[in-house]
Amino acid sequence: MKKILMLGTGGTIASEITESGLSxxxxxxxxxxxxxxxxxxxxxxxxxxxxxxxxxxAPEHWQRMADSIRKxxxxxxxxxxxxxxxxxxxxxxxxxxxxxYSKKPIVLTGSQKPINLEITDSxxxxxxxxxxxANEDAHGVSIVFNGRVILGTRARKTHSKSFQAFSSIxxxxxxxxxxxxxxxxxxxxxxxxxxxxxxxxxxxPEKTGDTLLDWWNGDWYGWWKMTGCSGYYEDMEGDWWDxxxxxxxxxxxxxxxxxxxxxxxxxxxxxxxxxxxxxAGTGEHGTMTSEDGQFTDIAIEHADWIVxxxxxxxxxxxxxxxxxxxxxxxxxxxxxxxxxGTYWDDADEDSRPKSYDDWYLPLIKAGKSMPDAIGxxxxxxxxxxxxxxxxxxxNAPSGxxxxxxxxxxxGYVWMNEVNNNIFDSTYxxxxxxxxxxxxxxxxxxxxxxxxxxxxxKWVSKDDSSHYxxxxxxxxxxxxxxxxxxxxxGFSGKEAIEKYLDTVKAEAAEADKAATANTKMKDFSVxxxxxxxxxVAVKIxxxxxxxxxxxxxxxxxxxxxxxxTAFGAxxxxxxxxxxxxxxxxxxxxxxxxxxxxxxxxxxxxxxxxTYKYIGYNWIxxxxxIDDGRALSIGLTDMDCVPGTMPDIxxxxxxxx
Numbered sequence: 323m324k325k326i327l328m329l330g331t332g333g334t335i336a337s338e339i340t341e342s343g344l345s346x347x348x349x350x351x352x353x354x355x356x357x358x359x360x361x362x363x364x365x366x367x368x369x370x371x372x373x374x375x376x377x378x379x380a381p382e383h384w385q386r387m388a389d390s391i392r393k394x395x396x397x398x399x400x401x402x403x404x405x406x407x408x409x410x411x412x413x414x415x416x417x418x419x420x421x422x423y424s425k426k427p428i429v430l431t432g433s434q435k436p437i438n439l440e441i442t443d444s445x446x447x448x449x450x451x452x453x454x455x456a457n458e459d460a461h462g463v464s465i466v467f468n469g470r471v472i473l474g475t476r477a478r479k480t481h482s483k484s485f486q487a488f489s490s491i492x493x494x495x496x497x498x499x500x501x502x503x504x505x506x507x508x509x510x511x512x513x514x515x516x517x518x519x520x521x522x523x524x525x526x527p528e529k530t531g532d533t534l535l536d537w538w539n540g541d542w543y544g545w546w547k548m549t550g551c552s553g554y555y556e557d558m559e560g561d562w563w564d565x566x567x568x569x570x571x572x573x574x575x576x577x578x579x580x581x582x583x584x585x586x587x588x589x590x591x592x593x594x595x596x597x598x599x600x601x602a603g604t605g606e607h608g609t610m611t612s613e614d615g616q617f618t619d620i621a622i623e624h625a626d627w628i629v630x631x632x633x634x635x636x637x638x639x640x641x642x643x644x645x646x647x648x649x650x651x652x653x654x655x656x657x658x659x660x661x662x663g664t665y666w667d668d669a670d671e672d673s674r675p676k677s678y679d680d681w682y683l684p685l686i687k688a689g690k691s692m693p694d695a696i697g698x699x700x701x702x703x704x705x706x707x708x709x710x711x712x713x714x715x716x717n718a719p720s721g722x723x724x725x726x727x728x729x730x731x732x733g734y735v736w737m738n739e740v741n742n743n744i745f746d747s748t749y750x751x752x753x754x755x756x757x758x759x760x761x762x763x764x765x766x767x768x769x770x771x772x773x774x775x776x777x778x779k780w781v782s783k784d785d786s787s788h789y790x791x792x793x794x795x796x797x798x799x800x801x802x803x804x805x806x807x808x809x810x811g812f813s814g815k816e817a818i819e820k821y822l823d824t825v826k827a828e829a830a831e832a833d834k835a836a837t838a839n840t841k842m843k844d845f846s847v848x849x850x851x852x853x854x855x856x857v858a859v860k861i862x863x864x865x866x867x868x869x870x871x872x873x874x875x876x877x878x879x880x881x882x883x884x885x886t887a888f889g890a891x892x893x894x895x896x897x898x899x900x901x902x903x904x905x906x907x908x909x910x911x912x913x914x915x916x917x918x919x920x921x922x923x924x925x926x927x928x929x930x931t932y933k934y935i936g937y938n939w940i941x942x943x944x945x946i947d948d949g950r951a952l953s954i955g956l957t958d959m960d961c962v963p964g965t966m967p968d969i970x971x972x973x974x975x976x977x
Contacts (some may be wrong), residue, residue: 323363324399324400325366325399326365326367326398326402326455327368327394327400327401328354328367328368328369328401329350330369330372330373331383331404331406332372332374332404333405334432334433335432335436335444336437347373348437349370350370353444353448354366356437356448357445360448360449363456364456375408376406376407376432379412384416387413398426400428400429401455402429402431402451403428403430405432407479408479410430410465410477410479411465411477411479411488413430415474417474418462421463423462426461427454427457427461429451429460430463431447433447434487443628447468450466450499454466454497467488468488470486470488470495470497470499471496472488472489477489477490478491482645485625485628538571539570539577540661541692542569542661543567543675544675545563546655547655547656548653548654548655551653552653555651555652555653564676565583565675566582566692569597569610575598576597576598578595578596579593579610579612582695583696587694588694588695589791590763590777593615593616595612595615595617595627597610597627598613605630605632605633608630609630610627611625616808619805620647627642627644629642637668638660639659639660641659642656643657662686663686666678677697718776719759722758722781723758723760723779723780726782726784727788729757730781730789730812731821732817732825732828733755734790734807734809734814736825739818740825740829741829742882742890742958745804748803749778749802760779761780762776762778763777763791775794778792779792790808792807793806834965837964840867843864845863845872845879847895848860848861849877857899858897859946859950859977860977861976863973863974864973871883878893878894878895879892879970891958891967893954893971894955897953898953899951900945901943901951903951904943904953911932915932916928917929917930920942922942922944924975927943927954929941930943938957939956940957940960954971
């Protein structure tokens with residue numbers, strides 16, 4: 323049995339709720355108490371170095387960690403450090419240089435939620451970290467988080483609300499922990515599979531795929547609440563509403579979750595999220611994970627939702643929890659769902675949906691299927707329920723919304739793939755794009771969003787079941803901006819495959835016309851090589867007076883007034899000593915192609931395109947002088963002559 327030393331430094335994994343918020347309180351021994359199965363495969367000793375929020379970790383703490391590991395190095399087979407996520411990547415990088423070429427594993431882990439919560443990633447991450455630390459093939463400094471093992475010098479925190487918080491930058495994962503296996507490469511590049519028994523694994527025979535799908539698929543009903551509200555939602559702390567949903571997952575274990583509450587309907591969704599289903603989990607129903615989609619007016623990304631029914635206190639219950647962040651507007655949300663037709667007698671009255679007695683029970687006792695809106699089809703005696711029917715008294719503009727089938731599909735592609743500022747687009751912007759007024763569906767006041775909403779359709783003349791459904795929210799008096807959209811009757815994926823190039827070309831022509839009349843301003847920034855302030859290039863150019871911003875952290879110009887805007891196109895700058903350094907990961911590029919060289923600032927840059935870590939890139943690289951090389955990378959934008967990206971590059975100068 324391997325002997326592992328656990329070193330505690332604090333962070334969320336060790337936190338408890340106090341009057342001042344979350345604060346690191348638990349010792350390593352207390353944390354370990356939550357994962358008793360660890361003692362079944364390794365021997366653990368504990369050492370508490372400090373108990374800090376990781377934002378307070380400083381170089382002296384790195385030195386203390388390194389000194390402690392060196393002191394105990396010959397007494398243990400591996401080391402696990404619990405750490406806060408905000409600076410975990412910095413600590414991993416520092417230890418990688420303070421303790422070089424370690425033949426024993428030094429593993430950092432932590433969590434997005436405290437270990438004493440019912441829904442948490444702490445236990446999984448901690449058990450995975452010990453499994454990896456006890457593995458014969460593990461060595462060096464690494465981070466183990468959400469089933470991924472990342473080299474200590476290549477980790478970056480890329481998500482603040484997702485369980486998949488860390489990414490490996492420009493380097494493959496060292497290993498993956500999944501379904502009771504550690505999958506890693508040996509010295510010759512061959513995959514090595516090491517079996518281990520997962521914590522809380524179900525010893526009963528594995529369910530068939532059909533049985534698993536039968537449990538997940540169908541209509542669901544429950545409630546959801548908001549906590550930790552700030553900004554626009556500050557007054558909604560603790561508010562809760564009934565919610566309905568539908569889950570549709572296919573034989574390939576991929577599918578979609580659709581949700582609507584009292585202010586939405588099956589035709590006007592609050593959330594539409596693509597998901598994957600895995601048999602792995604703490605119970606017989608596996609785990610459902612988000613891949614992409616939309617929750618109200620924000621994007622849902624991979625692993626923002628990780629739903630494991632085995633963690634629930636009741637049978638046939640799922641909990642979806644997440645974090646909403648849009649500028650200064652923030653809240654946590656929890657969604658509790660049970661299959662339609664389930665009696666909640668095993669739950670306390672205050673843990674049941676608000677409309678459970680007055681609306682839900684009469685419907686299921688009558689054998690009714692789930693209506694398309696909460697409150698709909700309610701028996702006359704059920705009391706006063708909210709109707710989601712159109713008001714019929716709105717002064718909202720409206721038209722037929724009729725366009726060609728091609729226009730409907732191209733419109734979706736434009737909204738989803740090309741218009742990076744779609745959620746800043748108004749109703750008038752979409753009318754200008756489609757060329758006709760939308761078909762007005764309804765207008766209502768959203769209680770939990772505290773704003774007016776309007777719903778429109780743009781419909782195919784050839785098939786009325788094919789349309790784009792758009793939700794607009796009133797951001798200021800009389801100004802309605804896109805807050806959500808979805809398709810009906812046609813495949814968005816197929817539309818993208820068919821029309822993306824065409825829509826991009828059309829958008830480029832429109833951008834040319836807009837660029838000709840855009841007011842510009844001077845812009846300059848000095849970009850340095852990471853950890854080498856003496857390797858620097860000053861870049862000057864011209865950018866629009868409005869509509870663009872600069873993200874200092876990511877060193878990129880963003881085609882959006884908000885530098886952190888999701889999905890916005892960007893021009894990224896990187897500096898190295900030699901241009902060959904930009905080829906270090908070339909073997910990992912997908913769809914690599916050389917393109918025409920381009921003269922920028924009097925210097926000839928080599929051009930290329932490729933896909934890397936999920937993004938499509940246009941990249942120009944050049945040696946500026948003997949000690950400086952520059953990369954200009956464009957993602958989610960083209961550089962067609964006459965468009966704004968082209969103008970920005972044409973005006974660049976270097977010093």
